[in-house]
Amino acid sequence: MKVTEHIKLAKETQFSFEILPPLKGQHIQSIFDNIDPLMEFNPPFIDVTYHREEYVYKDAGNGLLKKQIIKKRPGTVGICSAIQNKYGVDAIPHILCGGFSKEDTENFLIDLDFLGIDNVMALRGDPVKSETYFKAEPDGHTFASDLVSQISELNEGKYLDEELENCCETNFCIGVGAYPEKHMEAPSLDSDIHFLKKKIEKGATYIVTQMFFDNEKYFQFVEKCRTAGITVPIIPGLKPIATKKQLNIVPYRFHVDLPEDLILEVIKCKDNTAVRQVGIEWCVTQSKALMMAGVPVLHYYSMGKSENIKTIASEVF
Numbered sequence: 473m474k475v476t477e478h479i480k481l482a483k484e485t486q487f488s489f490e491i492l493p494p495l496k497g498q499h500i501q502s503i504f505d506n507i508d509p510l511m512e513f514n515p516p517f518i519d520v521t522y523h524r525e526e527y528v529y530k531d532a533g534n535g536l537l538k539k540q541i542i543k544k545r546p547g548t549v550g551i552c553s554a555i556q557n558k559y560g561v562d563a564i565p566h567i568l569c570g571g572f573s574k575e576d577t578e579n580f581l582i583d584l585d586f587l588g589i590d591n592v593m594a595l596r597g598d599p600v601k602s603e604t605y606f607k608a609e610p611d612g613h614t615f616a617s618d619l620v621s622q623i624s625e626l627n628e629g630k631y632l633d634e635e636l637e638n639c640c641e642t643n644f645c646i647g648v649g650a651y652p653e654k655h656m657e658a659p660s661l662d663s664d665i666h667f668l669k670k671k672i673e674k675g676a677t678y679i680v681t682q683m684f685f686d687n688e689k690y691f692q693f694v695e696k697c698r699t700a701g702i703t704v705p706i707i708p709g710l711k712p713i714a715t716k717k718q719l720n721i722v723p724y725r726f727h728v729d730l731p732e733d734l735i736l737e738v739i740k741c742k743d744n745t746a747v748r749q750v751g752i753e754w755c756v757t758q759s760k761a762l763m764m765a766g767v768p769v770l771h772y773y774s775m776g777k778s779e780n781i782k783t784i785a786s787e788v789f
């Protein structure tokens with residue numbers, strides 16, 4: 473079922489989360505072990521991230537380095553299908569512009585359609601680790617809005633090969649990302665919201681936000697979006713802080729601010745067990761206030777660590 477239908481049917485705020493495929497060589501059981509403890513909170517859907525190729529340089533043994541292209545976390549589509557089979561819950565694969573030509577995208581979508589997956593999260597994707605700026609494939613999309621257009625066209629039975637006739641229409645519900653504190657490359661929040669609206673006009677029907685640690689940022693962002701004429705559900709994305717190191721990693725990697733109070737609480741902690749507790753409490757407080765405000769879904773970035781998400785969900789749902 474589509475995310476938008478889940479939202480329409482629900483009477484209360486729902487619980488969802490996001491996982492990443494295991495490192496290559498790991499068993500899929502590691503994924504189930506993380507999902508199992510969260511199933512009691514009845515997630516209507518589970519997101520599975522997509523991880524593009526990375527460039528690594530290996531010693532060629534002759535004093536030179538050999539460039540290799542590897543995928544460290546393959547398996548997004550297989551995991552989605554396995555989740556739908558095992559739990560009967562909708563799985564949402566992330567689909568990226570990066571690393572995909574339009575033809576690759578079309579074939580990826582055909583696989584999803586054949587597997588009975590009818591939701592996708594359409595993202596541009598981060599630059600490859602060795603590069604600063606995002607670079608599209610020669611015949612790929614530069615912005616998530618272009619990817620949304622291609623998916624919408626497939627939903628109308630329009631394939632890349634115009635000579636194909638009487639083609640099946642797919643039926644994807646398309647989600648997109650948004651940034652309450654502005655995407656790092658956007659010159660202003662208004663400009664970012666302008667392009668967010670383009671993604672909706674091209675066919676996206678719901679939004680999931682980047683993580684944030686101050687609910688005011690989310691509420692103000694939603695208000696700005698509504699003023700700009702964006703009417704679709706805006707699902708808040710949350711991540712509990714779990715280690716001291718994340719005080720530096722999170723602002724650096726995700727370009728979001730940490731509130732001073734949270735930073736001070738974490739600095740005071742003796743060890744990461746104490747940090748985890750602070751992160752859990754902060755996230756519970758955020759979650760309860762968002763729920764009171766009537767958000768349709770609380771979406772947690774669990775990224776393969778379900779214990780703190782379970783503790784939070786037990787207090788909130």
Ligand SMILES: NC(=O)C1=CN([C@@H]2O[C@H](COP(=O)(O)OP(=O)(O)OC[C@H]3O[C@@H](n4cnc5c(N)ncnc54)[C@H](O)[C@@H]3O)[C@@H](O)[C@H]2O)C=CC1
Pocket residue numbers: 594595596597598599614615616617648649650655656657658659663664665667668670671680681682709
């Ligand atoms: N929010 C989420 O749930 C997730 C976000 N991400 C990451 O978020 C980042 C961006 O992804 P998206 O938001 O999907 O990218 P996007 O393509 O919507 O936006 C990327 C940047 O380009 C600008 N932009 C968008 N359309 C434009 C256009 N037509 N002309 C000029 N500028 C335009 C935006 O304002 C933004 O600064 C990536 O780094 C992605 O990997 C990854 C996974 C999940």
Ligand SMILES: Nc1nc(=O)c2c([nH]1)NC[C@@H]1CN(c3ccc(C(=O)N[C@@H](CCC(=O)O)C(=O)O)cc3)CN21
Pocket residue numbers: 521598682683709711718721722725726773775
């Ligand atoms: N720019 C950007 N790229 C993304 O891939 C991304 C976003 N933003 N925002 C939304 C989700 C959330 N994502 C993530 C990704 C990793 C962690 C995380 O907790 N990372 C661990 C390290 C885990 C690992 O790499 O094995 C950390 O300690 O930060 C959280 C959320 C991925 N998504």
